[in-house]
Amino acid sequence: MADKRSAGLLLFRRTATGTEVLIAHMGGPIWQRRDAGAWSVPKGEYGPQEEPRDAARREFTEELGLPAPEGEYVPLGDVRQSGGKVVTVWAVEGDLDPGLVEPGTFTMEWPRGSGDMRAFPEIDRAGWFGLEPARAKLVAAQTAFLDRLTAHLEGVR
Structure with missing residues (x-):
């Protein structure tokens, strides 16, 4: 079976005061009381028939309820998360008000083993963070994207 892929x-x-990134706190009961390691780049899974960059734009819209920003898409490459999922990310410069975020939802059995299916927001909040605060909040593997963004921005100067 092929690895799951997200973009x-x-x-x-x-x-x-420096560069800030927009990251999102994962929704649902599993992540509700966690902060460190419970934030993510807005992303989602895609299948073999979809181009990863198109999936990244679609998932941004689905997760945040806002259109994907226009601008130069800077490839930040892939990382493999601890669960095996391969995540591909692009950086794009832009701005948005996190208060305007209207997240999509997902359905899962909750509580586990109950047979009850409930809907939860894909994310429960989004926010702007400096690179070091974001590093403390992101899923561990995704911190590599901060390093790659920094390298890109330093090369641009």
Whole structure:
């Protein structure tokens, strides 16, 4: 069986105090009380018939309820998360108000083993964070995207 693959967009902006990235806290009861390691680049799974960058744009819209930003899409490559999923991300410069986020939902059995299916938001909040605060919040494997974004921005100067 092939590995599951996800694609996403890491929105970034430059401020007077440095670069900030938009990340999202994963929704649902499993992540509800966690902070460190419970945030992610807005992303989602895609199948073999979809181009990863198209999937990244689609998933950004599905997860945040806002259109994917226009601009230069900078490839940040892939990482393999601890569960085996391969995540591919592009960075794009832009800005948005996290208060406008209207997340999509997913359905899961909850509580586990109950037979009750419940809907939960894909994400329960999104926010702008400096690179170091974001590093402490992101799923461990995704911190590599922060390093790659930093390398790209330093090369642009």
